[in-house]
Amino acid sequence: MATPATPAAPRTNRLGLSVVEYKGAKSTLCAGCGHNAISERILEAMYEMGVPPERVAKLSGIGCSSKSPAYFMSRSHAFNALHGRMPSVATGAVLANRELLALGVSGDGDTASIGIGQFVHLMRRNLPILYVVENNGVYGLTKGQFSATADLGAKLKTGVQNDLPAIDLCTLAIQLGATFVGRSFSGDKRQLSAMLRAALAHRGTAMLDVVSPCVTFNDHEGSTKSYAYMKEHDVPLHELQFVPAFEDLAVEYDPGTTVDVTMHDGSHLRLRKLEEGYDPRDRGRAMSRLVEAQAGGDVLTGVLFVDAKAPSLVDLLNLVDAPLATLPAEAVRPPREVLDALMDALR
Amino acid sequence: MASPDSSVAPLPAARPDGGARVNDFSIQVATANGSGSQSSNTVLLRAIFQMGVPVSGKNLFPSNIAGLPTWYTIRASRDGWIARKKEVDLLVAMNPETARDDVLGLSAGAAVVYDAPLALAELRPDLVYYPVAFDALVEPLTKEPKLRRLLRNMAYVGVLARLLDLDLGEVEHAIEKQFPGKPRARDLNVAAARAGFDHAATLEKRDPLVVRRMDRTAGKILVDGNAAAAMGALFAGVTVVAWYPITPSSSLVETLIGHLRRYRIGPDGKATFAVVQAEDELAAVGMAIGAGWAGARAMTATAGPGVSLMSEFAGLAYYAEIPAVIFDVQRVGPSTGLPTRTAQGDVLSTAFLSHGDTRHVLLFPGSVEECFTMGVDAFDLAERLQTPVFVMTDLDLGMNVWMSDPFPYPARPLDRGKVLGKDDLDRLGGFARYADVDGDGIGWRTLPGTPHPKAAYFTRGTGHDEQAAYSEDPRTFERNLARLEKKLDGARDLLPAPVREGSGEAKLGLLAYGSSDPALREARDQLRREAGLDSDYLRVRAYPFSREVREFVEAHERVYVVEQNRDGQLAALLKLDLPAALVPRLRPVPHLDGLPLDARTVSDAIRAEEAR
Numbered sequence: 001m002a003t004p005a006t007p008a009a010p011r012t013n014r015l016g017l018s019v020v021e022y023k024g025a026k027s028t029l030c031a032g033c034g035h036n037a038i039s040e041r042i043l044e045a046m047y048e049m050g051v052p053p054e055r056v057a058k059l060s061g062i063g064c065s066s067k068s069p070a071y072f073m074s075r076s077h078a079f080n081a082l083h084g085r086m087p088s089v090a091t092g093a094v095l096a097n098r099e100l101l102a103l104g105v106s107g108d109g110d111t112a113s114i115g116i117g118q119f120v121h122l123m124r125r126n127l128p129i130l131y132v133v134e135n136n137g138v139y140g141l142t143k144g145q146f147s148a149t150a151d152l153g154a155k156l157k158t159g160v161q162n163d164l165p166a167i168d169l170c171t172l173a174i175q176l177g178a179t180f181v182g183r184s185f186s187g188d189k190r191q192l193s194a195m196l197r198a199a200l201a202h203r204g205t206a207m208l209d210v211v212s213p214c215v216t217f218n219d220h221e222g223s224t225k226s227y228a229y230m231k232e233h234d235v236p237l238h239e240l241q242f243v244p245a246f247e248d249l250a251v252e253y254d255p256g257t258t259v260d261v262t263m264h265d266g267s268h269l270r271l272r273k274l275e276e277g278y279d280p281r282d283r284g285r286a287m288s289r290l291v292e293a294q295a296g297g298d299v300l301t302g303v304l305f306v307d308a309k310a311p312s313l314v315d316l317l318n319l320v321d322a323p324l325a326t327l328p329a330e331a332v333r334p335p336r337e338v339l340d341a342l343m344d345a346l347r
Numbered sequence: 348m349a350s351p352d353s354s355v356a357p358l359p360a361a362r363p364d365g366g367a368r369v370n371d372f373s374i375q376v377a378t379a380n381g382s383g384s385q386s387s388n389t390v391l392l393r394a395i396f397q398m399g400v401p402v403s404g405k406n407l408f409p410s411n412i413a414g415l416p417t418w419y420t421i422r423a424s425r426d427g428w429i430a431r432k433k434e435v436d437l438l439v440a441m442n443p444e445t446a447r448d449d450v451l452g453l454s455a456g457a458a459v460v461y462d463a464p465l466a467l468a469e470l471r472p473d474l475v476y477y478p479v480a481f482d483a484l485v486e487p488l489t490k491e492p493k494l495r496r497l498l499r500n501m502a503y504v505g506v507l508a509r510l511l512d513l514d515l516g517e518v519e520h521a522i523e524k525q526f527p528g529k530p531r532a533r534d535l536n537v538a539a540a541r542a543g544f545d546h547a548a549t550l551e552k553r554d555p556l557v558v559r560r561m562d563r564t565a566g567k568i569l570v571d572g573n574a575a576a577a578m579g580a581l582f583a584g585v586t587v588v589a590w591y592p593i594t595p596s597s598s599l600v601e602t603l604i605g606h607l608r609r610y611r612i613g614p615d616g617k618a619t620f621a622v623v624q625a626e627d628e629l630a631a632v633g634m635a636i637g638a639g640w641a642g643a644r645a646m647t648a649t650a651g652p653g654v655s656l657m658s659e660f661a662g663l664a665y666y667a668e669i670p671a672v673i674f675d676v677q678r679v680g681p682s683t684g685l686p687t688r689t690a691q692g693d694v695l696s697t698a699f700l701s702h703g704d705t706r707h708v709l710l711f712p713g714s715v716e717e718c719f720t721m722g723v724d725a726f727d728l729a730e731r732l733q734t735p736v737f738v739m740t741d742l743d744l745g746m747n748v749w750m751s752d753p754f755p756y757p758a759r760p761l762d763r764g765k766v767l768g769k770d771d772l773d774r775l776g777g778f779a780r781y782a783d784v785d786g787d788g789i790g791w792r793t794l795p796g797t798p799h800p801k802a803a804y805f806t807r808g809t810g811h812d813e814q815a816a817y818s819e820d821p822r823t824f825e826r827n828l829a830r831l832e833k834k835l836d837g838a839r840d841l842l843p844a845p846v847r848e849g850s851g852e853a854k855l856g857l858l859a860y861g862s863s864d865p866a867l868r869e870a871r872d873q874l875r876r877e878a879g880l881d882s883d884y885l886r887v888r889a890y891p892f893s894r895e896v897r898e899f900v901e902a903h904e905r906v907y908v909v910e911q912n913r914d915g916q917l918a919a920l921l922k923l924d925l926p927a928a929l930v931p932r933l934r935p936v937p938h939l940d941g942l943p944l945d946a947r948t949v950s951d952a953i954r955a956e957e958a959r
C-alpha cells in the first residue's frame with residue numbers, strides 16, 4: 001500500500017470552499033430514508049456549482065422532509081415554517097432580498113395536501129426558487145397515513161388501500177406556469193445531481209418532484225413509492241448533462257438526438273433523448289405524456305418542461321437591484337414635501 | 348284617521364331658543380347603495396367643513412354593491428363634538444324602501460326633505476316637510492337615465508344648501524374637489540346642485556337649522572383612517588406589502604398602492620417596494636413574515652376573518668421573533684356577520700392569537716392622526732421588539748371621514764432594531780440568536796444573505812435554545828418563555844402611553860380606546876353638565892398595558908370600561924393584568940349594535956349605573 005509523501009490538498013470548489021463547508025447537522029431521519037440521499041445531492045450540487053452558502057435561504061414546511069434542511073448547509077440561513085405554508089414565507093423572503101437563492105424543501109403532504117393552495121399560487125407567480133418535493137406518498141412524520149400523491153390502488157402496510165386518484169405535482173406545476181419542472185428519484189444519483197445543478201441555474205420557479213421512499217412506512221410490497229417499484233417503473237426521458245456557465249462547452253451537440261437548452265446564466269442543459277420526439281419546451285406535449293405515463297403506471301423522470309425565458313415575479317415587480325430589506329431610509333421614507341403635498345390635497 | 352296635508356302641517360312646537368339653531372345639528376341622508384350618494388354626501392360634508400364648522404360623517408352601508416339601503420349621517424357641531432349623534436334633526440329621504448321607517452323614527456319637530464312621489468307628509472303631523480320633485484329638477488340636465496339617477500343626489504345637496512344657508516360657492520368648490528380632472532362630471536354636478544338650490548328658493552323655511560361661518564376648521568384636513576394608516580406605512584418606509592381584499596381594510600392597501608406607485612418608483616421605473624395580492628390571508632401574513640425575517644419592513648392589512656386565518660403564523664412569528672405589521676380594521680362577526688358594520692370585537696382573540704403562551708402587541712389608534720402616527724410607529728416597534736405588531740383600528744375609524752389636524756412628519760429616524768451585519772460579526776466572532784445579551788429580553792438577529800460564515804441561524808418555532816439549535820429540553824424551553832415574557836413586559840414602556848383627561852381628583856374613572864374616543868369625551872361633558880358627575884378619563888393606546896393603567900384604576904373608586912363589543916374584551920385583559928383587589932372596580936359598558944358609538948349611549952349607561 002503506497003503512502004503519499006505529502007497529504008493532498010483538500011479538493012475545493014471555485015469559491016475555494018471544501019465540501020465540508022456545505023455540511024449540516026447530523027441527520028435524525030431514519031437510516032435509508034430517501035430524504036437523506038436528496039440532502040446529499042443538494043449539498044453536492046451547491047458545492048459543485050460554487051454557490052456561496054451565505055446566499056442561500058433554506059425554507060421548509062413541516063414533515064420529515066421539511067426537517068432535512070437542518071442536515072445540510074449550516075452556513076445558510078434556514079426557516080422551518082408551518083405545515084404547508086413554506087411558499088408564502090419563501091415569497092416574502094425573496095421579495096425582501098432578491099439576491100437570495102431560495103431553496104424550498106417540502107414533502108408530498110406538505111405540498112399536495114395541506115399546502116396545495118400555496119403551492120398552486122407559487123407556481124403561477126414564477127417566484128425564483130428551487131422547490132424540491134421529497135415525495136414518499138405518505139405522511140412520514142405522523143406515522144404513515146396516505147398523502148394526496150399516493151397512487152390509486154397503493155397499499156399501506158396495514159393493508160389499507162388508496163381509492164382516490166393521485167395528484168401529479170409535475171402536471172399541475174406545468175399547467176400552472178412553473179418554468180422548470182422535473183421528476184427524479186432519490187436513488188438515481190446521476191440524474192438527480194444533474195437536474196439539481198440545472199435547476200440552480202434557472203431563474204424562476206424550478207419544481208422538482210423527487211420520489212423519495214419512506215423506508216419505515218412506505219417501502220413494502222404494494223407501495224408505488226418504494227425502492228423496488230421505482231427500479232421497475234422509472235422511465236427516464238433522456239440522459240441529462242449539465243454544463244455550468246463557468247465550464248467550457250467542449251463538444252458540439254447533435255440536434256437530432258439531443259436537445260440543448262441555454263439557461264438564464266449562460267449554462268447549458270443537454271438532454272440526450274431516450275424517447276423519440278419528447279421536447280421539454282413543449283408544454284402541451286409534456287402534460288399529455290405525463291397523463292399517459294400515469295395511466296400506465298410508469299414514472300416518467302427527467303426534465304419534463306423548461307422555459308428559460310419567462311419573466312419571474314421579481315422581474316414583473318420591477319424591483320430595484322438592491323435588496324429591499326436593506327435600502328437606506330432616504331430610499332424608502334419620502335421627504336417632508338411629500339407629506340405636505342398630501343396634507344394640502346386633504347384640506 | 349285623516350292625515351294633514353304637508354302644506355298645513357303644524358309648525359314644530361319646540362324651538363327652545365325661539366330662533367335659529369346654528370351649527371349644531373345632524374343630517375341623515377337615506378339612499379340606496381350604489382346610487383352615487385357617497386359623492387353627494389362628501390360634497391355636503393366638505394361644504395360645511397369649508398364654512399369653518401366642525402363636522403363629521405358616518406356611512407352606514409350594507410354588504411352589497413347596489414340596491415340595498417344606505418344611510419349617511421352628517422353632524423355639524425360648533426362645539427367640536429365629532430362622535431355620531433343618534434338624534435336626527437334633518438332627514439333626506441330618497442329611498443322608497445326605508446322612507447316610511449326613517450320618518451317614523453324621527454323626533455317631533457325634525458325636518459324632512461323628501462322625493463315628492465314618496466308622499467311622506469301623510470305619515471306624521473309633527474314634522475316639517477319639504478317635498479321636492481327631484482326627477483323634474485334633473486330632467487333638463489341630461490338625457491341619460493343613469494346619470495339622472497346620480498344627479499338627483501347632487502340636487503338634494505343644492506336643496507340643503509339653500510335651506511341651511513350654506514354658501515353655494517362652497518358647494519361648488521367641494522364638487523370641484525370631488526371630481527378632479529373630470530370637467531364634465533363636475534359641470535353636471537354643479538348644475539344639479541344649482542337646480543336644487545334654485546328650486547329650494549320656492550320652499551318656505553320652517554325649521555331652525557342653519558350654518559353660519561366659523562373659523563374652527565382652518566388648517567384642518569378631512570381624511571379617513573385607512574388613508575391615514577396608508578400614509579403611515581408609506582412614511583414608515585414599508586417595502587413588502589402582502590394582502591387579501593376584505594372590507595373594511597381593502598381601501599387601506601389600495602390607497603397605499605397608489606402612494607407607492609407615485610412616490611416610490613424611480614426615474615428608471617424601478618420600485619423600492621413589492622406588493623402581492625396573496626391567495627388568502629394565510630399566505631398574506633406568511634409573506635409578511637418571510638419578508639420580515641429577511642429584513643424588509645413588511646405588512647398586511649385585514650379584518651377579523653383574516654386575523655382568524657393568520658392565527659398559526661402569528662404564533663410562529665411570536666416564537667421565532669419575527670417583525671411584521673398587521674393592520675386589523677375591525678368589523679362585526681364572521682362570515683355574513685354584518686361585515687360592513689363597526690366593532691371592537693377582535694381585541695381579546697388578537698391579544699392571544701395562536702396557541703401556546705403567545706401574547707401580541709396591539710396598538711389602538713383613537714383618531715385618524717393616530718392611524719398615521721401609529722402606522723409609522725408600528726414598523727419601528729415590530730423591528731425593535733422582533734414580534735408581530737397589530738394596529739387595531741375599526742370600520743368607523745377606517746372608512747369614515749374625520750376632521751383632523753394635519754399629520755406631523757415623523758420626528759424620529761427609522762428604528763431598524765437589533766441587527767448584526769458582517770462587520771459586527773467580524774468583531775464579535777459570532778453570535779447567539781436568542782441570547783439576552785442586553786437584559787431586555789431581545790436578542791440580536793442577522794439577515795439571510797449576510798456575507799459571513801457565522802451569520803446563519805436556523806429559524807423554527809417554539810423548540811430552540813439560545814443558539815437557535817433544535818431543543819426539547821424542559822429547562823431551555825422555560826428559560827425561553829421567561830425571556831419572551833420579559834421582552835413583552837419591557838414593551839409596556841416602549842408603546843404609546845395612555846392619554847389622560849380630567850383633574851385626577853374624580854371618584855369616577857372612564858376607560859376606553861380606539862374609535863370610542865370622541866363619544867367618550869362628549870359623554871364626560873354630558874355627565875358633568877347634565878348630572879353633575881365629575882370623571883377622569885384614560886384612553887388606553889396599547890397592549891401590553893402601560894403601568895399607568897393600573898395607577899388609574901387604583902386612583903378611582905369605579906372605572907367604567909367602555910367598549911364596542913358584548914363581553915368586555917379589554918376589560919377581560921385588564922382583569923388578567925390587575926391585582927385581584929382592583930378587579931371589582933371595573934364596570935363594563937358594552938355597545939354592540941354595529942353602529943359607531945355615540946355619547947348619549949355612554950352617558951345614559953353610566954348615569955343609570957351611578958343612580959343604583
Ligand SMILES: Cc1ncc(C[n+]2csc(CCOP(=O)(O)OP(=O)(O)O)c2C)c(N)n1
Pocket residue numbers: 062063064065066083106107108109110111134136138139140141142147
Ligand atoms: C397545521 C398542522 N396540521 C398537522 C400537522 C401534523 N403533521 C406534521 S408533519 C405532517 C405530514 C408530513 O407529511 P409530508 O409533508 O409528506 O412529509 P414526510 O414526513 O412524509 O416527509 C403532518 C400532518 C402539523 N404539523 N401542522
Ligand code: SF4
Pocket residue numbers: 028029030032033034035064065136140141213214215216217
Ligand atoms: S419515517 Fe419515513 S420519511 Fe420519516 S425519516 Fe423515517 S423513512 Fe424518512
Ligand SMILES: [Mg+2]
Pocket residue numbers: 063107108109134135136137138139140147
Ligand atoms: Mg411524505
